[in-house]
Amino acid sequence: MNARKRKVIQVALQLFLERGYVQTSIQDIIEHAEISKGTFYNYFSSKDDCLIAIIEIGREQTMVKRNELLLGKQRCDVQVLIQQIVVGIQLNYNQSLLPLLENVFQYGNQALKAALRNYHLREIKWLATRLVDVYGTKIKPVKYDVTMMLFGSLQSFQKMWRAVTQEPFHVEGALHFLFSQLDNMMPHLHEGFMTDEINSYMAQYIASEPIEKGDILQDLQELVPLAQKVSTESYELTAFLLDELRKSEPNITIIRAILPSFSGSFATTPYTEEAIAITSALWRYLEEVYS
Structure with a gap:
């Protein structure tokens, strides 16, 4: 960009x-x-297209931060998941995206509403997948039901909080309470309420998002000359990622470890979004191919 x-x-x-x-x-x-x-x-192509670009940048930033929180941690650690949810909410609030999206959804046209719905459903899909990481494959058949319960409860707490107090909503505290309730409920949850309907809906509106290694390599290649203008660190990290990813058996541990430094080295530079987009794509690629 x-x-x-x-x-x-x-x-x-x-x-x-x-x-x-x-x-x-x-x-x-x-x-x-x-x-x-x-x-x-x-x-x-339109004002809607411009807003969709804004939303996508926010989503990429969120996914990068969430994956960084997983570095060196167990995917089954519920405290990590809580921090991942919190950082997503905080980023959206810091950029004032949530109030904007709520307003747009009321007045936007059908194409824009479809884009916003897709954004929301991808968040649901991400959380459902992470809940399986935390509670195990036994909850796979009801993962979306549990996700709806968690999302719905968190939103209800937030609305009531705003109605009764002027204090900032304590998202992390609410999540600790909700997950403590899920811990008690999970051993007794054997059947979902809308399992089939939700699975069908998700399949209809959430397209697969395959990440091609070739696309990431091309983006890294194009970033190399730009990185030279930024700093020695940016150039060396970009070149390293490019060389490592070209290997038939790249060192995944090292790639994961340096991704935060890679994106961070471009912070506040003209190429911040490019680095974030590549970092986000790399996290998704590693997740799909090497998890």
């Missing part, structure tokens, strides 16, 4: 938050980003 496109995205997000998504026009974005209409349409 070049610097100009990144600026357009940042300007658009700021305008969406200040004025509201519906009230912000493409012309507003063009004027504030100081670009031509042709430049905008070179990057995005």
Whole structure:
């Protein structure tokens, strides 16, 4: 992602938050980003497409942080899962994405609503998979039912909290309470309420997201000359990942260990989003191929 496109995205997000998504026009974005209409349409087919790019960047950042929390930890550790859920919520709040998405879902067109639904369902799929990591394969048949219970309870607590107090919602405390209840309930949960219906719905609306090694290699190759402009560390880490991933048997342990340093070395640079996108893709690739 070049610097100009990144600026357009940042300007658009700021305008969406200040004025509201519906009230912000493409012309507003063009004027504030100081670009031509042709430049905008070179990057995005519509205002909706611009918002979807914002959402995808947020999702990639969240997945990178979540995977970093797993480094050196057991996937069955419920405390790690709690921290992963918390960091996702915090990132969305820090970027003010949650209020924006709630507003857009009420007024957006069908295409945008479909994109937001897909984003939400991918979050559900991620949590369902992680719940199986924590509680074991025995809960696979009811993983989505349990996910709905956890999500629904957390949202209800949050709404009630906002209604009765001005204090910030203690997400981690609520999750500790909810998981303590799940611990007690799991041995007695043998049948789901909407298992078949949820599985069918997820299969209908969540497309598989295969990650091709060749695509990651190409992205790393394109980043190498840009990394040289950033720092010696950025260049060396990018070159190392490229060389290691080209091997028939790459050292997965080392790749996982240096990914946080790789993405961190591009922080606050013009190539932050490129590094985050590559890091996110690499985590997904390692998850699919080597887990």
